[in-house]
Amino acid sequence: MPELPEVERVRRELEPVFRGQRISRVVLNRENLRRPFPVGFVTRLEGQTVGTIARRGKYLFFLLSSGEMLLVHLGMSGSFRVARRGELPAPTSDDPGHDHVVIDLTSGVRVVFNDPRRFGVMDLMAAGPPGDGLALGPEPLDPAFDAEVLARACARRRTPIKVLLLDQGVVAGLGNIYATEALHRARLSPRRAASTIATRSGRPRPAARRLALAIKEVLTAAIERVPGRRYRESRFRAYEREGERCRRRGCRGVIRRIVQAGRSTFYCPVCQR
DNA sequence: ATTGAGACCTGTCGGC
DNA sequence: TGCCGACAGGTCTCAA
Secondary structure, three states: OOOHHHHHHHHHHHHHHHOOOEEEEEEEOOOEOOOEOOOOHHHHHOOOEEEEEEEEOOEEEEEEOOOOEEEEEOOOOOEEEEEEOOOOOOOOOOOOOOEEEEEEEOOOEEEEEEOOOOOOEEEEEOOOOOOOOOOOOOOOOOOOOOHHHHHHHHOOOOOEHHHHHOOOOOOOOOOHHHHHHHHHHOOOOOOOEHHHHOEEOOEEOHHHHHHHHHHHHHHHHHHHOOOOOOHHHHHOOOOOOOOOEOOOOOOOOEOEEEEEOOEEEEEOOOOOO
């Protein structure tokens, strides 16, 4: 499920739960997710007090009093539940289903990590700037990410712009939905070679300016959006709207679905050029 | 150096 | 009802 906005929302939900709390108990209901839990995972977590939770791209970093950091990636289907102890089955129930990790805090709160597809990751890493060593590109909401940076990353790249936006080394945190949505917002065809929005004579093209801005707008709106009625309806302007009318004012196009790098892309062939 | 295809998993949904 | 394929918001690795 989660791209940058969803991960950021998880961060905001969990930080007040964890911050300043000590981890009293950790239970693993299996030995791996996408990859094995690191050696000593449980003992290195138990007894630690958690500080802030940082985010880089789609990764979360729980800062521990030991100096280590707990790294979490939600993959496709990872999620956390927060409950009071006792509201849930014992952490070592016979059938944990997809509840792979249970974390008890001294506050009496229990946090459960659930991940049916197990594309998620949990790991422990040495102290350091969150994200170091993960080869992530800039944070799209950081002012340092702008049209120039984006244009430079596009230079001489013949790959379609949509595919390039999914490259976490180019910009960290976009996934299939928000790459799709940003391109719709910027009125850019997902099929365009990335190089066609690169710099020209040292200046970013207007397309690069529109796209950098659209990325920021789409992500910001998604972080702040409040779920509610019509949430699903109004969520996307292109994603999963194949066959529907383009929602851009004045545009009479119909949203098409294509496959790029094995993933669905939705776009309006009329207003996205 | 890039790029595409396949692999990793389970769940859901639509069609027959 | 059941079976089957297509598809799902993400990486990672391998081969061309």
